[in-house]
Amino acid sequence: MATSIINKALRYVYMHGYLYRVIEKRHKEYVRQIRDRKDEPVRVVFFAMSVSMWRYQHLYELIRENKRYKATIVISPSIDYNIEQQRRDVKALRGYFDERNVPYVDWQEDETFDVRGELNPDVVFYPQPYEYLLTPKHDVTSFYDRLVCYYPYAYWTSIGKWSYDFHFHNLAWRLYYSSKYHQSEARKTAWNKGRNVRVVGYPNADDFLSGHYVDVWKKMADDKHRKRLIWAPHYAVTPEFGLIARSNFLTMADQMLELAQKHTDDLQIAFKPHPRLLTELYRHPEWGKERTDAYYDKWASSENTQLETAGFVDLFMTSDAMVHDSGSFAVEYHYSLKPVMFVSTDMEPLLATQGELGKAAYKMHYIGKDMAEVEHFICDVVIGGNDTMRSWREWFFNEYLLPPGGKSVAQNTLDDLTYSLFVDEDEQ
Helix, strand or coil, X not given: CHHHXXXXXXXXXXXXXXXXXXXXXXXXXXXXXXHHCCCCCXXXXXXXXXXXXXXXXXXXXXXXXXXXXXXXXXXXXXCXXXXXXXXXXXXXXXXXXXXXXXCCECCCCCCCCCHHHHHCCCEEEECCCCCCCCCCCXXXXXXXXXXXXXXXXXCCCECCHHHHCCHHHHHCCEEEECCHHHHHHHHXXXXXXXXXXXXXXXXXXXXXXXXXXXXXXXXXXXXXXCEEEEEECCCCCCCECCECCCCCHHHHHHHHHHHHHHCCCXXXXXXXXXXXXXXXXXXXXXXXXXXXXXXXXXXXXXXXXXXXXXXXXXXXXXXXXXEECCCCHHHHHHXXXXXXXXXXXXXXXXXXXXXXXXXXXXXXXXXXXXXXXXXXXXXXXXXXXXXXXXXXXXXXXXXXXXCHHHCCHHHHHHHHHHHHHHCCHHHX
8 A cells, every 4th residue: 555655656756747847848859850850841640540539630631731741640449449349440430531532551450550660750649638548559658759739539628637637638749729718727737737738729610610511311211301310328328437427328228219210200310329339338238249239230220210420520510409418519519509408317416527618518408307308308499499599509609619810720720830840939
């Protein structure tokens, strides 16, 4: 016990008193080296973990066209997921990039591509703020001496150390955050006082605000228009990391299919599970692989239902409403300005984890405690059109969701990247 406490104390002193400061100095020296290389392009690597977590497409396209940079995408699934889900994620990423004629370094299960040795990146854009997320040769712990950058994979609303003060947050070179609110939270919470934070807007805003959407909804045989509802359950079917089991999937799973069958004539429902839910259900003693696969297949094959496991922007923007218990979607769906219900039997524990922005986002929701209230929302608000919260959602949209400076998020990011690497004398 005493040894464990001493080891933790020594690690804390090492990380906070030595490593964080050393890495900051190394970053400044690395920027100087880039400037000294003159006409040699800056080598940028983007790690792509899954389509649903991919936030860098617009930035990649901008950087690819800029002669100062050489950009490469590397497919690398999360090793925290089971092998079946890793393969699904890789297959979806291949399809996504192939459809856009975007080259990439493919994933190899038997012989992992050595990014550091083969590509020697100067700048690394990482998918999530967690260490040991990817295979060791790809993991962020192998690149802290380079210039690690990060877009949040969700519109962050939680407060506290785990949101802003992991080792990643203090060791990354640039954290490109969504709003001044997030910068303020980082300054209050992170050890480095958010010195590496820049405000550029939420990356998915460039897709949500584009005005160009693909209709991804299943075409019905009778061509009759039906209201389009998304059901998006979170993966946390059991408590973890000291947090509540926020997902209502286990209690709603069968009832949502029954509801879809009940409303065949006036409703289409898209099942949009959190990417990690598949892995969690495979592990669950009452579900497992066979039952989970059969359940997912039921959504994919039923008359007025569909399974969505890839992107969500087109799905959101061509829908009529959503029911969910997911943290990130609590903000992101507001880009659609459509009515949305959050399912929770007790909002107090959740709201206790939220800052001002998060609490505002949840206030823009209808709240449902059980399936009876979910069905009332669907019948009254979605099908019946009695939406009383539209003006509130419009306020939230204008207050929090628009990128700063009248530019795209990708352009704001590239502007800062170029300024930081080639102009800002404070980096020298």
